[in-house]
Amino acid sequence: MSAVLPTPTSTPTLSMPAARRPSFLGARGRIGLLAALIAVTVVVPVLNLAVAPGSALHLPEYYVTLIGKIMCYAICALAMDLIWGYTGILSLGHGLFFALGGYGMGMYLMRQIGRDGNYQSDLPDFMVFLDWKELPWHWALSDSFVAQMLLVVLVPGLLAFVFGYFAFRSRIKGVYFSIITQAMTFAAMLLFFRNETGFGGNNGFTDFKRILGIPIATPTTRVALFVITGLTLIGCYLLARWLVNTKYGRVLQAIRDAESRVMFSGYDPLWYKLSIWVISAVMCAIAGALYVPQVGIINPSEMSPAASIEIAIWTAVGGRATLIGPIVGAFFVNGAKSWFTVAFPEFWLYFLGALFIAVTLFLPQGIVGLFRQWRRDDDAQAGKEERA
């Protein structure tokens, strides 16, 4: 923001009033969030590895995996926020990009099993089971970590580009766009359920043994994956923050508020929407690739329509068009989910439904919006006292 505001020395003709548009939670909130993320990335591994298992401060492995998983979800929510909160395009198909990234990583992990599978074959178990004699063509690069990681980015990116190009060029908007993204992920799910597609059918991939030759189920590997996920989340947050604070980000918000005005100002919304759509899809894919080795399984249920809708719920609960919101939302909803499904397993779905209704009715700006409301009330109160 500060980049666009004139400094008094450079613009003698233009004196700007001091009051700036209040940003969500202000600079303190942003720094607080960043500090919290860095703290989690550092403290969780220390509590897990350095503190003796008997100690009260020791963090069981279950929580390392859980928090790592939620950080992957937070990246998805952040990606959803860029396209939905800032650009006003609701995608109900982001689960597909997440799953594609996950499958990309999963293919590599399947090949890393080597001959340690049940059938002691070079081929992944499910292929032996289907009586296949050699790898299908799309597994050609699955031996190489680097190539497979490139595919994690390129395949979802390319799919998003082609899909987005035609959708945005045809000016498909609003609920129509949401519905076709939903249909897209549903169609992909049906495709991946088939054994002939070569992705393990409805079982997907599991039983991973190694990553880069290192055993995957050891505490050290787990913590390493956790730290990488934490750093990726911080990186994605900083990237998103840079994007929305440039003129590019303001054009995105302008498209959300008045797309026709943007067009008649000479911008072609197609390329703006398409670029943020692809960036968002790739972020989701990276989250998926980090998710799979931590959770140890990927199957087509990640492409189910409900999975994509959940991403939108995290974003809405946390607060759209704020960058803190989606991260808070992902932690809040998934934290609640893991507690509820243990404490009251049969009531989780009711709670999720109630939460969504409550947010829609009472918190249109999400949790972060609620804090902002309180702060504003406080300020108003303080103002009153000052005057009195």
Add this chain to the structure above:
Amino acid sequence: MTPELMEQGARLRRRHEAREAGRQGSGDRGASYGRVVRPGEVDTAHGAILYLEDITVSFDGFRALNRLSLSISAGELRCIIGPNGAGKTTMMDVITGKTRPDEGKAWFGSTIDLLRLRESEIAQIGIGRKFQKPTVYEQLTVFENLELALKADRRVRASMFSRLGGEQLDRIGEVLALIHLKDHAQRTAGNLSHGQKQWLEIGMLLMQDPKLLLLDEPVAGMTDEETERTAELFLSLEGSHSLVVVEHDMKFIGELTQGGRNGKRVTVLHEGSVLAEGTLADVQANEKVVEVYLGR
């Protein structure tokens, strides 16, 4: 396939057929001795900056524009009046590329065919449009609204790495002063009054530095004082810019036609074509116009 898409497809096809059927040039658009055609540059050597010929637009059989022909000279301020449904807004839609006509021609200067360009391209070559309902970016500040409208490279990469220079800040400051929003620069545009939003949108047009301004009911919802100031602003633009003002407010039309240059023309639209054209007094005395406005 949304219904709009199918409708749009059908319209495109009708237009294509009509264009193929009536493919014949009119007027002098090519390069000739001593005259070079520069692509993307408006050529007003023949006097006209906007030239519409036999434009027809129909929606579901209803003819919103019916063989409308109109020409605007460079530097002219033209007022267009007409009862509701006369096709004023549709005409602006055609000029700015929002609606493609079934038939007819639309030229910007004598070399640029508007019917071949997209909305954003038309805006870039210098046609600015103000909507009937003030359309600003509600969540952004007044300053940011103007910044986005500022004439600059409109491509994605340029926007990612753009920074405002001193000259551009001066320009924004100038327009802020012109539209009387200098003290509101950091306010969110959504919090402005209706009249201020109208002005902000006019300011955004000025930032684009267009050659032709299309203004759809620019003073709707303004106070008398604001209306007067708007008339002054438009009159100050006359000559250096061409303006097309669509308005219902006859007092405002009166102010516009009396000030500035003499002999200003007013066009009356009715049922999608030009009913009368002339000075305000002529038009008001015209029997057909009286009939249309008062009913039989």
